[in-house]
Amino acid sequence: MLRVVAAIIHNPQGEILIARRPLHKHQGGLWEFPGGKLEDGEEAAHALIRELQEELGITPTSFRPLLIVEHHYPDKSVRLEVWRVTGFDGEAHGAEGQPVAWVPPARLAEYDFPAANTPILKAAVLPEVYAITPDPLDIGGDLPGWLTPRLREGQWLLLRARSLSAESYAGLAAEIAGLCQACGARLMLHDRPDLLAQLPGHGVHLTASTLKALPEGWRRGDSGIGAEHYLSFSTHDQAELDKAWRLGADMVTLSPVRETPSHPGMPGMGWECWGSLAVGAGVPVYALGGMRREDVTLAHRYGGQGIAGIRGLFQD
Numbered sequence: 168m169l170r171v172v173a174a175i176i177h178n179p180q181g182e183i184l185i186a187r188r189p190l191h192k193h194q195g196g197l198w199e200f201p202g203g204k205l206e207d208g209e210e211a212a213h214a215l216i217r218e219l220q221e222e223l224g225i226t227p228t229s230f231r232p233l234l235i236v237e238h239h240y241p242d243k244s245v246r247l248e249v250w251r252v253t254g255f256d257g258e259a260h261g262a263e264g265q266p267v268a269w270v271p272p273a274r275l276a277e278y279d280f281p282a283a284n285t286p287i288l289k290a291a292v293l294p295e296v297y298a299i300t301p302d303p304l305d306i307g308g309d310l311p312g313w314l315t316p317r318l319r320e321g322q323w324l325l326l327r328a329r330s331l332s333a334e335s336y337a338g339l340a341a342e343i344a345g346l347c348q349a350c351g352a353r354l355m356l357h358d359r360p361d362l363l364a365q366l367p368g369h370g371v372h373l374t375a376s377t378l379k380a381l382p383e384g385w386r387r388g389d390s391g392i393g394a395e396h397y398l399s400f401s402t403h404d405q406a407e408l409d410k411a412w413r414l415g416a417d418m419v420t421l422s423p424v425r426e427t428p429s430h431p432g433m434p435g436m437g438w439e440c441w442g443s444l445a446v447g448a449g450v451p452v453y454a455l456g457g458m459r460r461e462d463v464t465l466a467h468r469y470g471g472q473g474i475a476g477i478r479g480l481f482q483d
């Protein structure tokens with residue numbers, strides 16, 4: 168397997184840098200995230216710095232692992248180790264004569280990328296905050312009413328409502344899908360891939376017990392989860408993270424970072440342990456368990472995509 172590093176580089180305007188692969192190269196003519204092959208015995212972080220200096224004339228100063236994608240082309244297999252770069256020295260330009268472009272994340276879909284890039288393009292637009300709805304019972308029953316003033320464009324929402332029957336959940340999900348669509352928010356269904364077909368939902372979040380029950384040969388299509396949908400799993404340890412990655416997760420939550428009132432007696436793993444798991448997960452990881460907004464910075468420092476949670480993550 169060919170080991171490659173690739174970079175999602177952000178500028179202060181929130182745009183992402185892409186480059187066009189020279190025609191004569193593998194996957195030539197398609198757009199890519201700058202990067203290249205590791206040299207023998209080279210560390211990934213070193214390769215990242217070297218490739219960005221060679222290809223763009225910049226030196227990354229702030230970066231972290233984001234995801235790992237293994238893809239089999241008919242002619243070769245690649246392992247793309249994708250990093251997020253949020254700070255760099257120098258002015259990015261096509262140092263090897265290749266066209267480059269700064270693109271707002273929402274417009275990446277207008278460019279043609281190699282097939283291996285599908286999960287990378289999905290990861291590129293993931294938010295920092297993955298908000299989980301409170302149970303309707305805990306906020307007086309009217310979740311749509313509670314959500315309406317709190318929903319924001321670009322927000323991601325996991326609709327969790329454990330107190331509802333399967334049928335009531337489907338009805339509520341339909342209503343909230345409408346609210347999300349109206350304001351440009353994204354809806355993740357809780358453990359209900361069966362509803363994806365009828366709802367303009369964006370994805371599904373499967374619990375750790377569902378993950379455990381899924382056979383190793385499971386593929387997302389088996390449950391009606393398309394390549395365009397986001398697939399997320401709840402995980403708590405290395406074994407669950409590994410399985411989520413093998414089953415093709417686009418993102419995961421990893422918990423509990425801290426002990427929470429909802430799981431008394433379940434001690435938090437703490438940031439050090441959380442970070443050591445998140446960095447090697449191969450998939451964007453959200454910290455869950457006692458999160459406050461200001462914890463986003465910590466989640467990033469420890470190699471995560473951001474934070475997930477219920478209380479404190481909705482703006483009033």
Ligand SMILES: Nc1nc2c([nH]c(=O)n2[C@H]2C[C@H](O)[C@@H](COP(=O)(O)OP(=O)(O)OP(=O)(O)O)O2)c(=O)[nH]1
Pocket residue numbers: 171172173192193194198199200201202203204205218245247281282283284
């Ligand atoms: N850098 C990069 N490579 C990608 C992406 N998607 C994708 O399938 N690839 C594949 C194409 C290539 O087979 C491989 C990267 O090799 P490369 O041609 O960039 O390697 P390099 O920069 O070291 O180039 P060279 O020394 O061979 O000229 O990974 C992507 O987004 N970025």
Ligand SMILES: [Mg+2]
Pocket residue numbers: 201202203204222
């Ligand atoms: Mg390259």
